[in-house]
Amino acid sequence: MTCGGTHTPSDDEMSRAAQEETPTGAQGAQEAEIAALAQRLQELEQQNLRLLADFENQRRRQRRDEEEQRLRAQQDAASLLLPLADDLELALGAAPEDDPLRAGVALVHGKLMQALGRLGLEPIAAVGQPFDPALHEAIGQEESDLPSGTVATEVRTGYRIQDRVVRPALVRVAKARE
Numbered sequence: 001m002t003c004g005g006t007h008t009p010s011d012d013e014m015s016r017a018a019q020e021e022t023p024t025g026a027q028g029a030q031e032a033e034i035a036a037l038a039q040r041l042q043e044l045e046q047q048n049l050r051l052l053a054d055f056e057n058q059r060r061r062q063r064r065d066e067e068e069q070r071l072r073a074q075q076d077a078a079s080l081l082l083p084l085a086d087d088l089e090l091a092l093g094a095a096p097e098d099d100p101l102r103a104g105v106a107l108v109h110g111k112l113m114q115a116l117g118r119l120g121l122e123p124i125a126a127v128g129q130p131f132d133p134a135l136h137e138a139i140g141q142e143e144s145d146l147p148s149g150t151v152a153t154e155v156r157t158g159y160r161i162q163d164r165v166v167r168p169a170l171v172r173v174a175k176a177r178e
Contacts, residue, residue, distance in 0.1 A: 071161060074119045078166050082159065085112050116159075124158035126151045126169040135160075137168040144174035 088109040095102035124135050129151050131138060135158060136151060144152040151171045158169025 071164060074121075074161050075164055075166050078116055078119050078121045078159065078161060081112065081116060082167055085109065085116065086156065088112065120161040121159050121166065122161070124160055124165070124169050126154040126158065126171050131171070131173050135165060135168055136171045138173050139170050140172045141175045142172045143177045145177070146174040148174060148176050150174045 088105055091105050092102060092109060095105065126136060128146065129136075131149050131151055137158075139155060142152050144150075146152050150173070151169075152174035153172040154169055155172065156167075156170035159166045
C-alpha cells in the first residue's frame with residue numbers, strides 16, 4: 001500500500017531484500033576470508049622456501065667442513081709419515097746395490113709411498129721448474145745452464161695433497177755461470 005506517495009514494503013518484499021543482502025554480505029565476508037587465507041598461504045610458502053634455502057646452505061657448509069676436516073686429517077697423517085719415507089730413502093742411498101737388505105728397504109719404502117699415495121699425496125715437481133716460494137724452499141743457489149730463477153737441484157722432495165702443500169721441496173736455484 002501507498003500512503004501519500006510513500007511506498008511501505010510488504011513483509012514478502014522485506015524478506016526478499018534481506019535474502020538478497022545476506023548472500024552478498026556473506027559472500028563479501030567469504031571473499032575477505034579467502035583473500036586472507038591466500039595471503040597467509042603465500043607467506044607460509046615464502047617461509048618454506050627460505051627454510052629450504054637455509055637447509056641447503058647448511059648442508060653445503062657441512063659438506064665443505066667435512067671435506068676440510070678430511071683433507072686436514074690426510075695432511076696430518078702424511079706429515080707424520082714423511083720423515084719415515086725420508087729415512088728409508090737415505091737408507092736406500094747409503095746401501096750398496098748388491099746388499100740383500102737394500103731390496104727389503106726398497107720394498108718397505110714402496111709400500112709406504114703407495115699408502116701415502118692413497119691418502120692423496122703427490123710429489124711437487126721441482127727440477128727445471130720456475131722457483132715458486134709457495135711450493136719450493138730455497139736453501140741456496142748454484143751455477144747452472146738452466147735459466148736464472150729455475151730450480152736446478154732438488155735436495156728433498158716436496159709433497160702436496162690436492163692444492164695444499166704438505167711439505168715444500170728443498171731446492172737449490174739456478175744462477176747464471178760467471
